[in-house]
Amino acid sequence: MTAPLLLPMATDIGNPTVNIVIFALFVLATLAIxxxxxxxxxxxxxxxxxxxxxxxxxxxxxxxxxxxxxxxxLGIAGAIAxxxxxxxxxxxxxxxxxxxxxxxxxxxxxxxxxxxxxxxLSFRLKQRPVRMAAxxxxxxxxxxxxxxxxxxxxxxxxxxxGVSGRTGQSIVIAVVGAIMITYVLVGGxxxxxxxxxxxxxxxxxxxxxxxxxxLAKYSFNLSxxxxxxxxxxxxxxxxxxxxxxxxxxxxxxxxxxxxxxxxLVLGTAGLPHVLMRFYTVPxxxxxxxxxxxxxxxxxxxxxxxxxxxxxxAAIVGPDAIKAAPGKANSxxxxxxxxxxxxxxxxxxxxxxxxxxLAVVAGLTITASTSFAHDIYGSILKKGxxxxxxxxxxxxxxxxxxxxxxxxxxxxxxxQNIAFLVALAFAVAASANLPTILYSLFWRRFNTRxxxxxxxxxxxxxxxxxxxxxxxxxxxxAKTGKSLSMxxxxxxxxxxxxxxxxxxxxxxxxxxxxxxxxxxSKEPVDADKxxxxxxxxxxxxxxxxxxxx
Amino acid sequence: MxxxxxxxxxxxxxxxxxxxxxxxxELRRRFRRFVFPMTALFLVWYFLYVLLAAYAPGFMSHxxxxxxxxxxxxxxxxxxxxxxxxxxxxxxxDRRIDPDAERLRHQIEGADQ
Numbered sequence: 133m134t135a136p137l138l139l140p141m142a143t144d145i146g147n148p149t150v151n152i153v154i155f156a157l158f159v160l161a162t163l164a165i166x167x168x169x170x171x172x173x174x175x176x177x178x179x180x181x182x183x184x185x186x187x188x189x190x191x192x193x194x195x196x197x198x199x200x201x202x203x204x205x206l207g208i209a210g211a212i213a214x215x216x217x218x219x220x221x222x223x224x225x226x227x228x229x230x231x232x233x234x235x236x237x238x239x240x241x242x243x244x245x246x247x248x249x250x251x252x253l254s255f256r257l258k259q260r261p262v263r264m265a266a267x268x269x270x271x272x273x274x275x276x277x278x279x280x281x282x283x284x285x286x287x288x289x290x291x292x293x294g295v296s297g298r299t300g301q302s303i304v305i306a307v308v309g310a311i312m313i314t315y316v317l318v319g320g321x322x323x324x325x326x327x328x329x330x331x332x333x334x335x336x337x338x339x340x341x342x343x344x345x346x347l348a349k350y351s352f353n354l355s356x357x358x359x360x361x362x363x364x365x366x367x368x369x370x371x372x373x374x375x376x377x378x379x380x381x382x383x384x385x386x387x388x389x390x391x392x393x394x395x396l397v398l399g400t401a402g403l404p405h406v407l408m409r410f411y412t413v414p415x416x417x418x419x420x421x422x423x424x425x426x427x428x429x430x431x432x433x434x435x436x437x438x439x440x441x442x443x444x445a446a447i448v449g450p451d452a453i454k455a456a457p458g459k460a461n462s463x464x465x466x467x468x469x470x471x472x473x474x475x476x477x478x479x480x481x482x483x484x485x486x487x488x489l490a491v492v493a494g495l496t497i498t499a500s501t502s503f504a505h506d507i508y509g510s511i512l513k514k515g516x517x518x519x520x521x522x523x524x525x526x527x528x529x530x531x532x533x534x535x536x537x538x539x540x541x542x543x544x545x546x547q548n549i550a551f552l553v554a555l556a557f558a559v560a561a562s563a564n565l566p567t568i569l570y571s572l573f574w575r576r577f578n579t580r581x582x583x584x585x586x587x588x589x590x591x592x593x594x595x596x597x598x599x600x601x602x603x604x605x606x607x608x609a610k611t612g613k614s615l616s617m618x619x620x621x622x623x624x625x626x627x628x629x630x631x632x633x634x635x636x637x638x639x640x641x642x643x644x645x646x647x648x649x650x651x652s653k654e655p656v657d658a659d660k661x662x663x664x665x666x667x668x669x670x671x672x673x674x675x676x677x678x679x680x
Numbered sequence: 681m682x683x684x685x686x687x688x689x690x691x692x693x694x695x696x697x698x699x700x701x702x703x704x705x706e707l708r709r710r711f712r713r714f715v716f717p718m719t720a721l722f723l724v725w726y727f728l729y730v731l732l733a734a735y736a737p738g739f740m741s742h743x744x745x746x747x748x749x750x751x752x753x754x755x756x757x758x759x760x761x762x763x764x765x766x767x768x769x770x771x772x773x774d775r776r777i778d779p780d781a782e783r784l785r786h787q788i789e790g791a792d793q
Contacts, residue, residue, distance in 0.1 A: 150725035216750055223731055224758045228726045231765055235715040239773075289704030362747070374741035375751050386734040393730045397723070417778060420770060427766045431759050573712075660757040662696040669707055670698075670781045 142246075148294035150478035155485050159311055160484075162330055166315055166323035166544040175678060176519035179320035179526060180247040180501045181411040183678035186325060188418040192425020193407050197328030198494045199400075199426070200335060200433055202284050202461075202487045203553050208434070209467075210460030212441020214450055216361075216372030218379050219441055223434040225396030230430065232565075233401040234338075234423040239416035240572050240668040241407060246256050248676050249407045251585075253567050255662035258579040260511050267506035267584040269406040269563040272590060274499040277405075278492060278533075280552035282309070284461075285488050291458035291465060292481035302542045309491060309538035311486025315493045316500070316530045324493045331483070331490040336429060338483045339436040342464075343473045346443035357439070360446035372445065388630045392554060395634030399557030402564030405498040414677035440464055447471070462466060492537060500529035547617060551602040554632055555593065562589030562637040566645045572668060574649075575661055581649030588639030596633035601626050698788055707780050714772060722765055729754055 173179055186194070204226065210379040211219030245251035250266035270317030282305065287297045289304045315323055351359040362372050371377050400406060410419045444453060444463035445676035447470050454461035504526035509517050566585045570577040597603065606615040614621045667673050689697070698704050703720060732740055740751035 207788055218754075220752075220755055221730070223728075224755055228758060228762055231722050231762060232719065234766060235719050235769060259778075281707065330733040353746075358752075373747060373752070374737055375750055376737045380734065380737055389734055390730060393727070397726060405727075417774070420773060424766050424770050427762060431763060435759060437755075508774070518768035554785040596705070659693050659696055662693065666695045666698050666704060666784070666788070667709060669704075670788065672695075672698075672785040 145448045146281075147291075147474045148476050149294050150405050150565075151294075154482040155424055155480045157332070157484050157561055158330075158482050159489075162327050163314070165326050165330070166319035169322045169326050170319045172678075173322060174520075176247070176505070176523050177366075177524045177675070177678045178322065180497075180505065182321040182325050182409075182561060184412060184414050184675060185677045186418075187414045188413055188421025189425050190329060191325070191409060191418065193332045193423055193429060194325045194328040194412075195332075195406065195426035196429035196433070197332030197335070197490055197599045198405060198409060199430060200487065201281060201491045202288065202484055203280070204433075205335065205431045205437070205465050206288075206458070206461040206484060207338070208437045209440045209444060210453065211378070211461040212438060212639050213444035213448070213453055213463040214368075215378035216442075217364075217375050218377050218389075218398070220434075220438050221375060221379075222392075222396075223437060224455060225393050226400070227427070227431050227434055229397045229400035230423060231407065232398065234420070234427065235656065236572070237401045238410050238419045238423050238565075238566060241568070242281045242410045242413065242416045242419040243668045243671045243674045245411065247408070247411055247505050248502050249404050249564065249568070250502065250510075251584060252655055253571055255664050256657050257571070257572065257577075257582055258654075262403045262582050262586075263506050263510055265583055266537075266564075266567070267353040267502050268527050269509075269559065269586050269590050270502040270506075271404075271499055272594075273404055273559050273564070274419075274495045274502075274533075276552045276559065277403075277556040278499075278537050279540045280496045280556070281488055281492050281495070282550075283547060284545035285541055285545075287458050287461060287465075288484060288488065291456065291462050292484065295467075296457070301545055303424070305541045305545065306538050308485070309492075309541065311532055312489055312493045312496060312537075313534035315489075316496050317527055321497055324490075324497050327486075327493055328490045330430065334479075334483050335487060336433055336436075338480055339433060339440065340478070340616075342443075342468060342471060342476070343436040343439045346439050346447070346467070348619035349443075349447070354439075357442055357446060361442040364446050364449045367450065372442075385630050387635065388632055391486060391632035391635035395554065395558040395561045395632055398565050398634075398638060399559075399561035400559035402568060404502065404564070405494045406559075408498050408501065409494075415674065416671050436576050440467060443467055491649035496533050496537065499533050499550050501527045503529045513580070530640055545654070551597070551617075551631060552586070555599050557599050558593045558597075558632060558634045558637060559590055561634055562641040563587075564589075566641045568640075570645050571664075575656060575665075576649055577645070578649050578652050578654040578656070580654065581645045581647075584648030585645030588644035589637055592638040592640050593633045596628045596630075596636060599626050600631055600633065603629045625640045691715060694788055698784060703780065704784060707777070707784065711777060714769075714776075718765060718769065722761065725760065729758055 177183055188272045190642055201443050208223045235578050244255055249270055250263045254262040284310055289301045295301050295304055315327055324548050337604050358373055362370055365372050368377060413422055444467040449465045451465045456466060465477055465480055469477040504522050508525045509522040563586045566580050601617060604616050604618045605626040608615055609622055742750045
């Protein structure tokens with residue numbers, strides 16, 4: 133449409149300059165807020181947990197901001213546009229999963245921990261080995277998730293900013309990484325939280341306007357919208373409305389979907405960057421309100437994506453979506469352009485970019501907190517270190533992780549690594565959730581059970597993925613092109629038939645946790661167990677909000 | 681492993697003392713009797729949905745009215761049930777957990793200082 137002024141190549145639609153200006157405004161506004169919010173960023177509780185002074189609704193919005201990654205927004209809308217109902221099915225798992233966090237994890241965790249997941253897991257077990265295992269699993273999940281986000285950034289750059297050259301994309305990824313490091317260094321958890329709040333509000337408003345717009349075009353009649361989507365998708369036709377288009381092909385693909393559903397529903401309550409958000413509120417009642425707010429926002433948002441996905445099929449059409457640079461990911465931006473032209477596209481593009489920024493910042497602060505608090509402070513220095521010293525290490529770590537994310541993002545750019553998000557959920561559900569539940573609810577649970585469950589869950593999930601079709605040996609039957617991470621179709625070492633390891637690794641981790649416990653002679657620390665149980669339910673002795 | 685001691689034993693830590701009181705047992709029992717069945721309920725409901733979508737596409741594709749089919753209603757039903765469980769739990773916990781938890785917390789923190 134518009135000739136590019138500064139950039140090497142433009143997309144077919146929209147004006148990259150508008151997109152960049154709107155995104156720059158977002159960055160400036162959030163940086164100003166981060167600077168203001170970070171005046172009181174002295175203690176460890178300030179840096180790691182935002183002084184524990186956010187309200188439940190604020191934290192709930194931030195949780196939604198953290199959780200609704202670009203994969204949820206662009207990915208699910210695109211999946212619905214192309215694969216119809218199965219994309220919606222996917223989003224339901226992401227939503228229902230929050231009930232595990234609400235009922236079993238959030239409040240009890242808030243009452244017993246300080247900064248990290250490892251605080252809770254090592255509470256009544258042998259400190260060092262369990263903390264180490266929990267920290268390794270935390271860093272693993274964060275790394276997979278981070279890499280997936282950064283790799284997606286490259287594709288988004290091509291689509292939204294019109295930068296299609298490899299070097300240009302790398303520069304943009306580096307700029308995004310540098311902004312993210314600034315947020316985390318300057319703002320700590322407080323600044324990161326505000327970035328997530330602002331981003332969540334923009335995302336929900338943007339998606340909400342588009343949803344109303346699409347519905348208005350069909351006189352607010354969902355049935356006619358669905359009919360239009362079917363009419364405009366000759367290849368899929370009626371099947372667009374039914375389950376099975378993506379996952380229903382064979383017995384193996386159905387099993388694969390069950391495996392994915394298991395990882396989604398049990399993974400959320402084990403994601404370290406989600407768990408850490410529960411420490412930013414003053415008490416368990418606010419943690420409960422946070423999850424309640426998050427569930428409402430996330431649920432309503434997924435209803436929006438249902439309309440946006442079918443709207444994109446009806447208004448943009450599957451052929452135009454498949455032909456765009458980002459393929460399925462471009463469904464929502466293309467729909468925005470069809471509806472509101474350059475300006476709406478610019479807003480939606482900037483929101484999508486802000487999403488990556490906010491999610492990556494949340495992951496970085498989680499990983500650096502875990503390294504500084506668990507590995508450096510508690511294991512290497514055996515707790516003999518001041519909060520200031522720990523926070524300094526956390527800041528250095530944040531820079532290192534930021535650089536790793538930038539380099540990873542540049543190398544991963546354009547690779548088939550969308551499976552990394554599913555892997556992060558599978559690892560969270562296998563390595564983290566069983567140990568969290570056992571240590572909260574099972575008196576007898578002990579150190580060996582925790583170590584077997586964490587390392588067994590982590591190891592089996594990664595091993596099964598490495599030997600699954602997503603890494604090698606998956607070939608598109610029609611085109612003969614590789615769909616795996618290793619694109620050389622001559623290399624094929626997969627023996628595990630499923631893309632998703634959850635159906636094996638999650639039950640295995642639960643069994644290992646039980647088996648390790650019953651075969652160990654370690655006595656139960658009755659005093660510590662009493663402390664944990666009483667604290668978790670009453671909130672006695674829980675960390676208080678910081679008074680400034 | 682069995683513990684024959686009871687609340688009020690002067691050798692016990694404050695937390696163990698509280699853990700053995702009837703008030704705390706009642707709080708724990710009440711909490712678990714709500715959250716465990718509720719968790720089982722929503723997991724069964726969710727996996728029923730997933731299994732039907734995978735293995736009974738014919739039933740799920742049945743049109744109910746216009747282009748609205750069973751699968752869509754089932755999916756929206758999952759969203760509605762998630763919202764409902766959230767509201768029910770928050771109301772329940774505010775009324776049935778918080779006051780007693782608060783009382784025990786004051787008791788413990790008072791005794792600690």
